[in-house]
Amino acid sequence: MAERKLLAGHAIRRLRRGAGLTQAAMADMLAISPSYLNLVERNQRPISATLLIKLAESFDFDPRSLAAGEPGGGADAIRRRLADPMFADLEIDRNEVEEWLASAPGGAAAFARVFDRIGGGAVVEAGDDPVTLVRREIERWRNHFADLDASAEALADELRLGAGDLYGAIAERLRAKHGLTIRVLPADVLPDTLRRLDLHARQLQLSEMLDPASRTFAVAFQLGQIEAKAEIDALAKGAGFTDRAAERLYRRHLLGYFAAALMMPYARFLRGCETTGYDI
Template structure:
């Protein structure tokens, strides 16, 4: 895939103002015309590779901040916040939003921070808590951490040179380099714990209930805590969280990211995806990973010059509660919407747990999405234990799904299931599945007529 165009006028303008430069002075330093710089600052021209290099050479800054520092996470992130039902009557269109970001980036950032701190309206998908702050930071990076991927690939290459499988190689490295032994303990010893680090005994203790992918992940994760500590510490410091819990949650995500990158090194994983048409079952067997681990990894493929398809991921329980959501580079409104549509086939997998179910859906904004859902259960179960079940859904813009093995035989330009972002945010008037009128729309009760939906509402 071709790299995305980088529009970062707000960041260029902030850089110019920090140096107390006029547009003419900065343009002269960069070897471009003032009119071109003006267009860049207004997001009417992208930041080219040549301009990016010139900026990096003449100003002391990290080029990654151009994309990482968009107000409120960028236009799509602001738009997802504005999809909250409390803003339903404002009808802010895309052009108006883009003008806001260009003309008042500080105001847009202030709105995003205030919204996130307040958790949105009472009908928003989740409260403002430490987890929300962490997700916003992950979204800011599009769930791609280049330094961690590089470190993990280097480690994975070193481990491949040793004998044995990945679990054995990880165990050997932990034992030889870090003086940590591995013990698999029976259920009656680790009853309520699946992984325990006993520093006194210099042991990593794993429950016998863990399946092989989970055992490998646990060792890779602990190795990341040791060998990728500098990279992880830098990312946590850069996030600037004000709560200790947020720091810990973010650190946990980053160590998990590193572990997955060791199990599925970026370049090899991307080659396997492209060679197999993203055949998820074949890929998980090839890398010895679980379906959920592979789904996570697919949302991280945003390396410059080697991008994978931009997937999003949701993990949902039977009650429709979302426990994991990663937008990656997809900019999918479904991920940040205030609710899930019951017409989404995410929920069907609980009745068909051994199948992967695909679906073509269309949102109210006209965007079309290909989704693939599967039922999964966390590791660590045993006879008599309560068995949790989740639906993991991967999604991709329909116009990018043509090469997928799972989409073969499906007309991606054909009929799609019309869905919304939950009933309170959806304004489709003829949905038979509707359970509430949209927020901000007056409910209409007509004793003389019965429509498709029992919840009629004003459409203007």
């Protein structure tokens, strides 16, 4: 399988600036040329394994953080936001977006955050039912929430480092980090629901009727309620729903989206398709 090229210029630049170094000074520490470091920071060269080792030896940081996701979800996510009608006259192409991410990643991240919070150019018409309102918001995003994808993929990579069993890894994270245990109960104990959160007992209770895949989805859904709260709160607030039922329905959709992305990270699936020439 071909290795994935790691482009993380924004993270390298942030690391360098945080250390108070010029490009020349950092290049000298890493025994590379300033021009090569400049190309790396502009995402015109991938980070090699050798450079990654040098960075880990020279700076106190977790190498996995380099793949934590580009500002605003990357060029594709920024372009989806710029597809809003309010930007139609600007005709910003992909090269401009990539240049923006390379030269001012903080500005791109700030734009994405503000756009998501204000809800872009969404228009809500009086009299729409909650399902229609939620469907319109999902369609506005083309059902692709880059920030949730990035968060889910980073978490999936972290979970799979410690265990091959995703269900077991999520259950252990819920127990160790959030004080929640999983308990599978008979159908007659949970006659009207397939999952229930008992905060008093600190238990996520699952019905025995759930198959293994559905149990994994249920625990991933619960983990998303805790660890993807900030991203989901921002998207829900940005939607600007005045109908509480619509907001609850939208949040449920986003949690389901996160859980599915945690179980099958899109980028990993895409790499697999590309590696096999989409021969699946």
